Amino acid sequence: MKELGDRLSPVGEHSGKTVTVIGGGVAGMSAACALAEAGLRVQLVDRRGYLGGRASSYLHPGVGEVIDNCQHVLFGCCTNLIGFYRRIGAADRIHWTSQMTMIEPGGRRSRLGPFECGPLRLPAPLHGAPSFLSAKAFSFRDKLALGRAMRALMRPGAADDPAESLGDWLRRHGQTEGALNRFWRLVIASALNAEIDSIAVPYAAKVIRELFLNSAEAGSMGMSCIPLSELYAGVTPYLAERGGGVRLNTAVEGAAWDGAQWTVRTRSGEVTSEFVVVALPFEAMAQLLPHLPPVEGAAELAGKIARHEHWPICSVHLWFDREITELEHAVLLDREIHWMYNQSRLQTGRGGHYIELVVSATRAFAALPREQAIRQAVAELEEFFPRAKDAKLLKAALVKEVRATFGVPPGIDTARPAAVSPWPRLFLAGDWTATGWPSTMESAARSGHLAAEAVCAAMGTPRMVLDADLRLRGLMRLLSL
Ligand SMILES: Cc1cc2nc3c(=O)[nH]c(=O)nc-3n(C[C@H](O)[C@H](O)[C@H](O)COP(=O)(O)OP(=O)(O)OC[C@H]3O[C@@H](n4cnc5c(N)ncnc54)[C@H](O)[C@@H]3O)c2cc1C
Numbered sequence: 001m002k003e004l005g006d007r008l009s010p011v012g013e014h015s016g017k018t019v020t021v022i023g024g025g026v027a028g029m030s031a032a033c034a035l036a037e038a039g040l041r042v043q044l045v046d047r048r049g050y051l052g053g054r055a056s057s058y059l060h061p062g063v064g065e066v067i068d069n070c071q072h073v074l075f076g077c078c079t080n081l082i083g084f085y086r087r088i089g090a091a092d093r094i095h096w097t098s099q100m101t102m103i104e105p106g107g108r109r110s111r112l113g114p115f116e117c118g119p120l121r122l123p124a125p126l127h128g129a130p131s132f133l134s135a136k137a138f139s140f141r142d143k144l145a146l147g148r149a150m151r152a153l154m155r156p157g158a159a160d161d162p163a164e165s166l167g168d169w170l171r172r173h174g175q176t177e178g179a180l181n182r183f184w185r186l187v188i189a190s191a192l193n194a195e196i197d198s199i200a201v202p203y204a205a206k207v208i209r210e211l212f213l214n215s216a217e218a219g220s221m222g223m224s225c226i227p228l229s230e231l232y233a234g235v236t237p238y239l240a241e242r243g244g245g246v247r248l249n250t251a252v253e254g255a256a257w258d259g260a261q262w263t264v265r266t267r268s269g270e271v272t273s274e275f276v277v278v279a280l281p282f283e284a285m286a287q288l289l290p291h292l293p294p295v296e297g298a299a300e301l302a303g304k305i306a307r308h309e310h311w312p313i314c315s316v317h318l319w320f321d322r323e324i325t326e327l328e329h330a331v332l333l334d335r336e337i338h339w340m341y342n343q344s345r346l347q348t349g350r351g352g353h354y355i356e357l358v359v360s361a362t363r364a365f366a367a368l369p370r371e372q373a374i375r376q377a378v379a380e381l382e383e384f385f386p387r388a389k390d391a392k393l394l395k396a397a398l399v400k401e402v403r404a405t406f407g408v409p410p411g412i413d414t415a416r417p418a419a420v421s422p423w424p425r426l427f428l429a430g431d432w433t434a435t436g437w438p439s440t441m442e443s444a445a446r447s448g449h450l451a452a453e454a455v456c457a458a459m460g461t462p463r464m465v466l467d468a469d470l471r472l473r474g475l476m477r478l479l480s481l
Pocket of ligand 1: 025026028048051055071072074250251279432440442443
C-alpha cells in the first residue's frame with residue numbers, strides 16, 4: 001500500500017486568503033479540504049475531540065471497544081463523498097459489494113444484485129431484474145406491483161411533485177402489502193430514515209433510480225473497513241501541508257464581522273479569517289444564529305430552520321462467543337431490526353464475533369429502555385440466524401442517535417438554504433442545506449463542495465469543486481430522454 005503522503009493530492013499555490021470552517025463532520029471536512037486545495041489557509045474547528053460528527057467512531061466505555069456511532073453505508077452514486085475520500089487518501093478503505101441478501105424470519109434467503117454470467121451483463125435498468133424475479137421474498141403480485149412502480153419511475157417527471165408524499169404516490173400506483181412492507185418501507189427506512197407518508201416523492205424517486213435503475217455501478221454498496229473516525233486520518237495532514245490546521249475540543253459560541261474579517265469566538269479563544277463556512281446540523285445552527293451579527297435575512301433563515309425535524313436511528317452492538325453467520329451483511333424482513341452487519345468480517349483486524357444491528361425510522365424502538373431493546377434485538381436475530389440461539393452473548397451496547405437525520409417531507413425544499421448566506425463572506429454547509437439529496441454523507445459532502453465553490457466565487461476565482469454525477473447506463477440513457 002502507498003504511504004499516506006503519496007496518496008494525497010499535491011500542495012497547491014497559496015492565495016494568502018484565510019477561512020474558518022465551523023464543524024468537523026463530513027460537510028465541514030469536505031469544504032475544508034476542497035478550500036485547502038484551492039489555496040486557502042483553513043482552520044477546521046469542532047467542539048468534539050475527534051472528527052466525523054454524526055459519521056464517527058469512538059471508544060465505547062461500556063464495552064471497551066471502538067465502535068462506529070452506527071454502520072454507515074454509501075453507494076456508487078455518492079460521487080462527492082468518494083471524491084472527498086480520494087482527496088484525503090481514504091478511498092481504498094471502502095469495501096464494495098453489489099450483492100444483498102434478504103432474509104425472512106425462519107431463515108429463507110433471497111439474493112438481490114446485478115446479473116453477471118462470465119462477461120455477460122444485462123443493460124441498466126434490467127441488470128437487477130433476474131435476481132428480483134427469482135426472489136422468494138416477494139409474491140408474484142408483489143413483483144407485478146413493484147415492476148409497475150419501477151417502470152413509472154423510469155419516466156422523467158413521473159414522480160417529481162415536491163408536494164406529494166411517497167405514500168400517496170404508492171397508493172396511486174397500486175402497491176401490494178408485500179411490496180409496501182418488504183420493499184418500500186424497508187428501502188425508505190434504510191435510505192431516508194422515515195415512514196413513507198413523511199417523504200416527498202422526488203427524494204424517494206431519486207434513491208430508487210440511483211440504487212436500482214440508473215446503473216449497476218451507482219447501486220453498488222460501500223462500507224468502511226476501518227472505524228469511521230480512522231477514515232479521516234488524512235484530513236489533519238492534508239490541511240497542515242497547505243498551511244492550515246484542525247482545532248478539536250473547540251466549541252464555537254459566536255462570531256463578529258468588522259467589515260474586513262470575521263472573528264469566531266470559541267470557548268478556548270478567538271480565530272480570525274476573511275471567510276467562514278458554518279457546517280453545523282440545523283439544531284446547532286439555530287443555537288448559533290442569535291450570536292451572529294444582526295442582518296436582514298437572518299429571521300427568514302431562522303424560520304426555515306424551524307421547519308426541520310429530526311429522526312432517530314438505533315444500533316445494537318453484540319459480541320458473541322462464536323460466529324452466528326457467514327454473511328457479511330443482510331437485510332432482515334418483517335421485524336424491527338432492518339440490517340445485520342457482521343463487523344468481525346467487514347472490518348480489517350477486528351477480532352471476535354461482533355454483530356451490529358441497525359433499526360431505522362422507529363421512534364418506538366428508540367424509546368425502549370436499554371435492556372429491553374437489546375433483549376428484543378437478540379430475540380429477533382435468533383429468528384434469522386438459528387446459530388445465535390446456541391451462542392453466548394458476551395457483551396452488548398445500544399447506541400441511540402435521537403438526532404440522526406433530518407426528514408424530507410413534502411415541501412421541505414423551500415426550507416433548505418443555499419450556501420450563500422445573508423452575512424458577508426459567511427457560507428452555509430451541512431447535510432440539511434440545499435443539495436437535492438436526503439440526509440446522507442453524500443448530501444454533507446456535496447454541501448461542503450458547494451460552499452467551497454461559493455467561497456471561491458466570492459474571492460473572484462471561480463472553481464468547479466462539485467464532483468459530477470455518474471452517467472446513466474444502458475437503456476436508461478434512452479428512457480431518460
Ligand atoms: C445513526 C446514524 C446512521 C446513519 N447512517 C447513514 C448511512 O448509512 N449512510 C449515510 O450516507 N448517512 C447516514 N447517516 C447520516 C450522516 O451521518 C449525516 O448525514 C452526515 O454525517 C452529516 O454530516 P454533517 O457534516 O452535515 O453534520 P454533522 O456530522 O452533524 O457535523 C457537524 C459537526 O459540528 C460540530 N459542532 C456542533 N456544534 C458545534 C459548535 N458549536 N462548535 C463547533 N463544532 C460544533 C459537531 O461536533 C459535528 O462534528 C447516519 C446518521 C446517523 C446519526
